[in-house]
Amino acid sequence: MEVSAAAGKRFQMDISNNGWYVASFFLGAGNTLTIGPDGKQVCDFNNATGLAAARAMQELAAHPGFVAGNDDVLEGGIGGSVTAGVSGAWKAASIEEKLGDNYGATKLPTFTLDGRQVQMGSFGGYKMIGVNAMITDAEKLVIAMELANFLTNEESQLARFNDRAIGPSNIRAGASPEVQANPALAALAAQSAHATSQNDVIGSYWTPSGAFGAAIVNQDRTDLQTILDTMVAQIQS
Numbered sequence: 563m564e565v566s567a568a569a570g571k572r573f574q575m576d577i578s579n580n581g582w583y584v585a586s587f588f589l590g591a592g593n594t595l596t597i598g599p600d601g602k603q604v605c606d607f608n609n610a611t612g613l614a615a616a617r618a619m620q621e622l623a624a625h626p627g628f629v630a631g632n633d634d635v636l637e638g639g640i641g642g643s644v645t646a647g648v649s650g651a652w653k654a655a656s657i658e659e660k661l662g663d664n665y666g667a668t669k670l671p672t673f674t675l676d677g678r679q680v681q682m683g684s685f686g687g688y689k690m691i692g693v694n695a696m697i698t699d700a701e702k703l704v705i706a707m708e709l710a711n712f713l714t715n716e717e718s719q720l721a722r723f724n725d726r727a728i729g730p731s732n733i734r735a736g737a738s739p740e741v742q743a744n745p746a747l748a749a750l751a752a753q754s755a756h757a758t759s760q761n762d763v764i765g766s767y768w769t770p771s772g773a774f775g776a777a778i779v780n781q782d783r784t785d786l787q788t789i790l791d792t793m794v795a796q797i798q799s
Contacts, residue, residue, distance in 0.1 A: 566645045567627030574639070574647030577619065578630045578779040581771030582685060583648060584619075585758075589683025591615040591675055595762050603766045605797045608790035614676050616786055619778045622673065630779045654746035655727050667745040669753040686757030688731045770796035 563573045577583050585595070588607045591614060598604045606612065622628055629635060629644070636647035641660050648670065649657075658665040670682035691710045697703040712718055719730035720738060729747045730736045741747055774793040782789060 563622075563625050563627030565627070567625065569645070571627070571643055571645045572629035572639070573627055574629050574631050574636045574644050575622075576630060576632045576635075576648070577623070577775040579772040579776045580632070581768045581775065584771045584775040586648075586670060586682040586684055587615040587619050587673065588612055589685075589758050590670075590673065590680050590756070591618075595758065595767065597762060597764060601764075602799075603764050603797050605767070605794050607771075607797075608787070608794040612790055613787060616774075616778070616790055618673050618675050619775075620781075620786070623779050624781070630775075651727060651729055651746040651750060654744075658745075665745070667749040669749055669756070681756050684753055684757045685760045685763065686754055687760035690731065766799065767797050770794075 566573050575583055588611075589595075591611050593607050593609070593612050593615065594605075596604045607615075623630060629639075631639075631644075631647075633649055633653055636644055636649055637653060637656055637660075638644075640647065640657055641664070654667065670684060672679040672681050674680075691713050693703070693706045693710050697706060714732055716732050716734045719732040719735035720740075722728055723730055723735065723741055723744075727744065727746070729744075729750060730741060735741065770793045774789060777784070777789055
């Protein structure tokens with residue numbers, strides 16, 4: 563960001579109204595999201611560690627080399643007003659087309675937490691196809707199983723990767739040389755070591771965390787601990 567600011571450009575990350583990326587700071591700092599025995603979300607983002615992570619977010623948002631735009635801002639500005647940004651493999655092809663030989667991808671960066679560098683966390687997930695075992699019509703059950711096999715087999719998953727550059731869920735397809743050589747998917751694999759399962763996140767998390775990110779970007783002057791307490795109370799409600 564220092565280099566970006568010196569050149570009159572910005573580093574992009576969508577932390578406003580986007581709980582997916584807001585979590586990167588808290589999870590990297592060591593905070594947790596779990597599901598309690600009552601099925602409700604349990605979140606500790608308002609403890610001392612979370613407060614330090616939130617302060618790091620404030621510093622990021624206030625930096626002259628940063629912009630809190632969405633994918634449109636990244637895609638529109640990359641190679642021009644935007645030096646680099648955080649997104650997913652779904653934008654890799656269009657960004658590579660714009661940047662050509664200047665294109666590259668890597669895991670999420672580190673950030674400064676209480677004077678030390680900490681690796682950003684992330685959510686990790688995958689697509690899974692299931693067949694309802696309660697289907698009583700034998701013909702329909704066979705059709706459903708054939709469809710599930712078609713969507714998840716190695717050949718189909720590789721075809722999907724080749725056509726759309728989407729990372730395979732099929733293990734054998736994911737181990738293929740062409741998938742391993744893809745920069746965006748290699749970056750995703752590197753980040754997976756720092757990922758928290760998305761299975762630990764339920765619907766009550768997303769709106770409050772997005773609102774928290776918006777408050778940070780908009781430089782809300784409310785006491786930061788109060789903002790964190792409000793977010794966690796809403797997430798756990």
